Amino acid sequence: MWCAIYLLCLLFAGWGIVVRLGWGRSRLESLGLIACMGPGIVGMGLIVLSMLGVTPSRAEIFILSGIIGLSGFLPWRSAPPPMRGPSEDQDRTPKWWLGLCLLAIGYSAYVVALDAFVYPTVEWDAFAIWQLKSKILTDQPLVPRPQYFTDVSRGYSHLGYPILVPMISAGEHAMAGSLDDEKEKAPLYLLYLGMGAVVYGAIRRPRGGFAAITTTALVMAVPKMLVVAGNGTADVPLTAFYACSLVCLLNWQQDRRTADLILTAIFTIFIAWTKQEGLEVALINVAAVFALAPRRPLAWAGFAAAVGLAYLPWYLYSHDLPRTDENYFGHLQISVLIGNLSRLPTVILGFLGSAFDWDTWCVFWFALGAAALLEIRRIREPAVALLWILLIAHFLAYLPPYIVVMNWNYRELMAVTQDRLLLHIAPAAALLIGLQFPRLKRLEPNGGRVYPPYAQAM
Amino acid sequence: LVEAGSASTFYRRFAGWAVAAAIAASAGFSIAADFIYRYRSGEIPHAVHQFRRLDEFFESAAGGQGVFLHYSGVGEPERTFTLVMYMRAIYRLYPQPVLTAEPGVLIATPDELLGANSDRDGTWMMDHGVGHEISLEFDPSGKLSYQLIPAEPAK
Numbered sequence: 110m111w112c113a114i115y116l117l118c119l120l121f122a123g124w125g126i127v128v129r130l131g132w133g134r135s136r137l138e139s140l141g142l143i144a145c146m147g148p149g150i151v152g153m154g155l156i157v158l159s160m161l162g163v164t165p166s167r168a169e170i171f172i173l174s175g176i177i178g179l180s181g182f183l184p185w186r187s188a189p190p191p192m193r194g195p196s197e198d199q200d201r202t203p204k205w206w207l208g209l210c211l212l213a214i215g216y217s218a219y220v221v222a223l224d225a226f227v228y229p230t231v232e233w234d235a236f237a238i239w240q241l242k243s244k245i246l247t248d249q250p251l252v253p254r255p256q257y258f259t260d261v262s263r264g265y266s267h268l269g270y271p272i273l274v275p276m277i278s279a280g281e282h283a284m285a286g287s288l289d290d291e292k293e294k295a296p297l298y299l300l301y302l303g304m305g306a307v308v309y310g311a312i313r314r315p316r317g318g319f320a321a322i323t324t325t326a327l328v329m330a331v332p333k334m335l336v337v338a339g340n341g342t343a344d345v346p347l348t349a350f351y352a353c354s355l356v357c358l359l360n361w362q363q364d365r366r367t368a369d370l371i372l373t374a375i376f377t378i379f380i381a382w383t384k385q386e387g388l389e390v391a392l393i394n395v396a397a398v399f400a401l402a403p404r405r406p407l408a409w410a411g412f413a414a415a416v417g418l419a420y421l422p423w424y425l426y427s428h429d430l431p432r433t434d435e436n437y438f439g440h441l442q443i444s445v446l447i448g449n450l451s452r453l454p455t456v457i458l459g460f461l462g463s464a465f466d467w468d469t470w471c472v473f474w475f476a477l478g479a480a481a482l483l484e485i486r487r488i489r490e491p492a493v494a495l496l497w498i499l500l501i502a503h504f505l506a507y508l509p510p511y512i513v514v515m516n517w518n519y520r521e522l523m524a525v526t527q528d529r530l531l532l533h534i535a536p537a538a539a540l541l542i543g544l545q546f547p548r549l550k551r552l553e554p555n556g557g558r559v560y561p562p563y564a565q566a567m
Numbered sequence: 568l569v570e571a572g573s574a575s576t577f578y579r580r581f582a583g584w585a586v587a588a589a590i591a592a593s594a595g596f597s598i599a600a601d602f603i604y605r606y607r608s609g610e611i612p613h614a615v616h617q618f619r620r621l622d623e624f625f626e627s628a629a630g631g632q633g634v635f636l637h638y639s640g641v642g643e644p645e646r647t648f649t650l651v652m653y654m655r656a657i658y659r660l661y662p663q664p665v666l667t668a669e670p671g672v673l674i675a676t677p678d679e680l681l682g683a684n685s686d687r688d689g690t691w692m693m694d695h696g697v698g699h700e701i702s703l704e705f706d707p708s709g710k711l712s713y714q715l716i717p718a719e720p721a722k
Contacts, residue, residue: 263674
């Protein structure tokens with residue numbers, strides 16, 4: 110019961126933020142943003158309290174989620190975005206196709222729920238790194254610093270990894286009143302569902318329901334997602350926060366509503382606090398905002414400052430912790446990069462081999478290639494162009510660690526990490542598949558027409 | 568809005584159907600493979616069962632006082648497993664102490680763990696606040712046996 114109450118608290122807190130900043134898009138897109146915002150904002154709130162010396166408890170969670178949620182009732186809200194997208198009459202997805210896609214989504218949601226709610230945490234990284242930290246954060250505040258963070262005999266648990274996901278799970282332990290090895294992963298389930306809803310909403314608006322439901326089924330049922338989403342690691346939370354940040358960034362690119370930029374900044378902050386790789390993704394988002402509005406210094410400088418200031422406490426807290434894992438940033442020097450440049454072809458081929466591994470991704474990355482080739486002229490659309498640039502930048506940002514890595518055989522490192530890194534990039538790929546979905550005249554009674562304003566670029 | 572011409576309409580319709588069929592096949596394959604993995608292969612229930620047994624074993628062995636893990640006879644195939652057991656014990660028994668070497672020794676890899684792991688006497692365990700040693704021995708075939716040794720002062 111306490112698990113259900115905790116999830117409701119997270120959703121209420123997420124509603125409080127999204128109703129002020131992101132309301133007025135489609136219902137599913139708003140629901141997706143709520144499901145991803147709630148865990149992130151409550152987790153960040155618990156981190157702030159922990160840095161003030163307070164461990165998570167039921168009372169704190171009620172007060173925190175209550176204050177954030179009730180703020181949604183205040184009269185001030187951002188101006189709603191312009192209504193656009195196909196009407197129900199224009200956009201009829203064939204029922205048999207809808208049924209097939211819902212079947213795939215339903216099965217995926219069911220098996221991920223099994224992992225998240227019923228089974229104990231059995232994935233190696235999940236219990237050794239993320240959920241061990243969640244138990245420590247339940248038991249001890251961040252200040253004074255627990256002995257764990259300097260205990261190198263726990264070195265495998267990567268002492269300096271960011272703590273948003275552990276803190277979200279710590280909230281579940283606190284609500285349950287005991288350390289709960291089964292439901293500690295439950296709040297992360299919201300992020301999986303939220304990611305699917307956000308992808309659907311973001312594609313349906315410009316491209317219609319057929320492309321949206323098909324792409325959502327594809328991304329939610331991809332084998333790698335089914336295995337990882339409910340296992341208690343931080344990969345799918347990073348993927349979900351990234352999906353939300355991309356959708357809000359696209360909305361800002363389109364409408365230039367400050368509220369969308371604020372939402373992008375919030376999700377970018379979550380990304381930086383979720384995994385070390387998140388810092389690279391956050392920097393790419395900052396660069397994207399700058400590239401989209403170089404003559405609006407208030408926008409890009411404010412965005413960069415917000416993300417930087419929000420990450421600063423963790424940098425100050427963690428920069429002197431023992432580095433028991435590979436220190437990629439420390440080795441990121443031009444001389445090392447040039448010295449090991451011969452690894453580059455192997456690394457790129459490794460990524461391609463991983464992406465086109467049928468057992469892990471089925472046709473996911475093939476579909477991206479096919480959609481891109483068949484609808485190549487859509488590259489002129491601003492949203493598609495931006496997504497391609499972000500996808501490539503994100504991919505390039507993941508190459509240097511393999512080139513500078515010292516204490517691992519880089520081929521071994523590739524084997525155990527590349528498919529997870531591809532998972533982080535998957536939201537950009539899914540949005541691209543949806544936005545470049547080929548027209549299916551017979552399936553789509555509206556002729557698969559493009560709706561404004563994406564059509565303006567054509 | 569741009570409408571495609573008749574030749575490209577046929578091409579696009581064919582291509583669109585091909586992409587849709589491929590995606591449907593992909594989702595179907597993915598679900599079928601996952602279904603087999605979960606319900607027919609028995610791998611997930613087996614893993615869950617094994618971890619539940621391991622957790623119960625650690626809890627009963629520790630008796631609320633923490634454990635010291637000592638490994639012997641570890642061959643190449645078992646090296647990673649030693650680190651898995653150590654981290655599982657730390658996770659499951661938290662906040663009880665779990666040791667496998669002198670406190671303060673870096674343990675992030677199986678090599679570091681096995682390099683620092685040696686047998687300790689009861690006095691050492693009592694001094695370090697652990698109630699029992701779990702002595703884990705692998706025979707040459709990789710089969711694991713264990714012995715539970717309470718921390719008692721050396722006579």
